[in-house]
Amino acid sequence: MMELFFLGTGTAIPDRLHSPAGLLVVAEGQPILLDIGPGTLNRLNLAGISTSALDHLFLTHFHPDHTLDLATLLQVFNYSPTAERTRPFSITACPGIQDFYRRLVELYPELAPLTYQLELHQVFRDEFSIGKIRIKTAPTGHTTNSIAYRLEDGEHSLVYSGDATAHGELVQLADKVDLLICECSFPSGWETEDHLNADTAGAIAQQAGVESLVLIHTYPPAQAVDLVAQVRKHYNKEVQLAVDGLHMKL
Numbered sequence: 338m339m340e341l342f343f344l345g346t347g348t349a350i351p352d353r354l355h356s357p358a359g360l361l362v363v364a365e366g367q368p369i370l371l372d373i374g375p376g377t378l379n380r381l382n383l384a385g386i387s388t389s390a391l392d393h394l395f396l397t398h399f400h401p402d403h404t405l406d407l408a409t410l411l412q413v414f415n416y417s418p419t420a421e422r423t424r425p426f427s428i429t430a431c432p433g434i435q436d437f438y439r440r441l442v443e444l445y446p447e448l449a450p451l452t453y454q455l456e457l458h459q460v461f462r463d464e465f466s467i468g469k470i471r472i473k474t475a476p477t478g479h480t481t482n483s484i485a486y487r488l489e490d491g492e493h494s495l496v497y498s499g500d501a502t503a504h505g506e507l508v509q510l511a512d513k514v515d516l517l518i519c520e521c522s523f524p525s526g527w528e529t530e531d532h533l534n535a536d537t538a539g540a541i542a543q544q545a546g547v548e549s550l551v552l553i554h555t556y557p558p559a560q561a562v563d564l565v566a567q568v569r570k571h572y573n574k575e576v577q578l579a580v581d582g583l584h585m586k587l
């Protein structure tokens with residue numbers, strides 16, 4: 338079984354229902370945090386999950402709306418008065434993670450791990466496992482290095498797009514998954530080179546033959562329309578628009 342906690346379903350733009358990016362997937366009892374935008378730790382706390390339960394973070398790219406709370410998390414690991422971290426912590430991310438981490442610690446030297454091992458893994462077009470969970474990554478074209486993640490537990494499968502475009506490899510990566518969690522930054526007809534709109538997000542879901550679709554990362558113009566209806570013109574299965582706090586089981 339996979340359990341999903343939608344911690345942040347929006348962009349950097351302040352929005353009561355849609356905070357910056359963060360998704361917690363618990364598969365085979367193993368929590369994996371995907372992206373860690375500002376406020377993610379607080380919403381993880383609201384979901385009843387402790388930061389000490391986290392061993393794995395996957396980053397799709399390094400934009401602040403997907404990464405800012407990494408600084409907070411590393412601070413918690415070093416300076417939690419009652420729960421000093423000793424277990425290793427692993428960050429898997431797109432190309433550039435070594436440099437990103439080096440510069441983060443240059444800015445905030447107090448974030449360098451004091452009592453635990455920090456592991457950095459760079460992936461792009463890759464496959465690896467954590468326990469029984471199979472993970473696959475592929476580029477999305479939002480930045481030169483941005484990636485999406487596919488997770489499978491042997492029974493179910495999902496893809497988390499991060500920020501994506503129509504000229505990435507989402508269709509192949511999401512081939513017949515049970516759930517595609519897909520960014521849909523803009524409404525139908527909106528021209529964009531570095532994001533998806535209702536037309537391209539719907540077309541990707543349809544071409545990939547996914548069983549269901551959850552839309553995330555909506556900018557205000559996308560929230561001003563019936564986005565689900567626009568996506569349904571291209572994709573004929575189950576679609577819903579995520580809000581912070583959405584909880585699902587696969």
Ligand SMILES: [Zn+2]
Pocket residue numbers: 348349358400402403500554
């Ligand atoms: Zn973003």
Ligand SMILES: [Zn+2]
Pocket residue numbers: 398400479500
């Ligand atoms: Zn981005």
